[in-house]
Amino acid sequence: MGHWFTRNIVEPGKLPLLIALTSFLLTFFATRTVTRMIRAGRGPFRNISTGSGVHIHHVVPGVVLTLVGGFGGVAADDRGATATACAVLFGIGAGLVLDEFALILHLDDVYWTEQGRQSVEAVVLTAALLMLVLAGFSPLGVDALTPEERQNRAGLVLTLAVNFVFVAVAFLKGKFRLAVIGVLVPFVALFAAVRLARPGSPWSRRAYRRRPRARARAGLRAYHHDRRWTRLSRRFQDVIGGTPDD
Template identity: 65%
Template sequence: MDNWWYRNIVEPGKLPLLLALLAFVVTFVATRCTTRLIRAGRGPFRDVTAGGHHVHHMVPGVVLMCVGGFGAIAAGRGWVAGATAVVFGVGAGLVLDEFALMLYLQDVYWSEQGQKSVEVVVVTAALLVVLLAGFSPLGVNDLGEDERQDRAGVITTLLGNFALVLVALLKGKLRTALFGVLVPLVALVGAVRLARPESWWAKRAYRRRPRTTARAERRAERHNARWGALERRLDDLLGGAPTAPRPDR
């Protein structure tokens, strides 16, 4: 285990990336939990205001990303690189938690549009995992031919799964993409099946295919009738229940 850790994490210089990934995920989860407590009026946490204006947490997130990013460029290697990676990961978690606000240029945190932030976080985390677990030969000494082929196979598999996760997201299948990050077969199923009628993929790929659009709509109706309530509860669990009642799909 110690040899694996050194050859795949320490020697290639991936320890800062691992620290940034952990800080990113922990910050996002902690932020979602904190905002829900604030919304429910529980605990010691309260919204931050300045001059009567609500200060969104992406503001300190941008500051931390700047500090961590420029600090990492100046630091090079050593413990400072690890520390700046943690700072950058924390800032990225705060910023991407409010990605929907930047996308729509309005406060949609507690709305169905606000759940887009969760999709962006899933894609970002999946990409970081690909980079981290890619077993890149760069920076690793004395690689044999067999080990080089093994690493190439792992990289190819991870990149392929990331592409499937991205397609599933474009087809409007957040839950499939989320589980597909962990189970590649799930991402494959989501990528090859029909897109949701309201998704980015359907609006563009099915624009001149009325029969496919009709099939997608019929499948979505059957799916919603069977699983719609459960999926809405899962969406609300991941991204927070919208303030206004969502319309039936």
């Protein structure tokens, strides 16, 4: 059964990635369930702290498990039980770490604040990228090249360089999510690169400094985009990670 699943459902060599992704998502949802119960004062779960009153966040065991699973997976010379166990450990560790991504970013306990939404965004974006890889997308669109094009190193380097430029421009224009996805899907990076920059982005501050019309158009487009999608995005984040404190 496992042989059939590996041969017909998952591409060769991608089974550990599927196991790691599954462990990652299950750990994140389990962690959010426990933290929401602790926050509501229900169930047997409580925050872990040392005798001196230091609150031990779950990012701490997450880092340890990520290191053990990552280094163990690199050292494993087989695709059997060792690779599977390392994939599970790495997925669990990554789920614990990214669940508190906002705390690492801000160096403060912002878990149930508005800034804490960044943890949910990081988890969703990571899961989406891994699903794209499992679906057959290769970084920078290399999978779209024919065998003849793969042999042509100049064409390959040019393809990678052009897409890297699109990704870099998208980052400078403040379109971080599209830029990250564009690493795997070149059309997304191109789409983000040719559109107007978001207000306050490095590109907007430099390129639109003496172009008031472009600044106004960019601000109006960002306003309509945020008005249309921000509320829906926040509801989705609240369903997954819980509603932040007022």
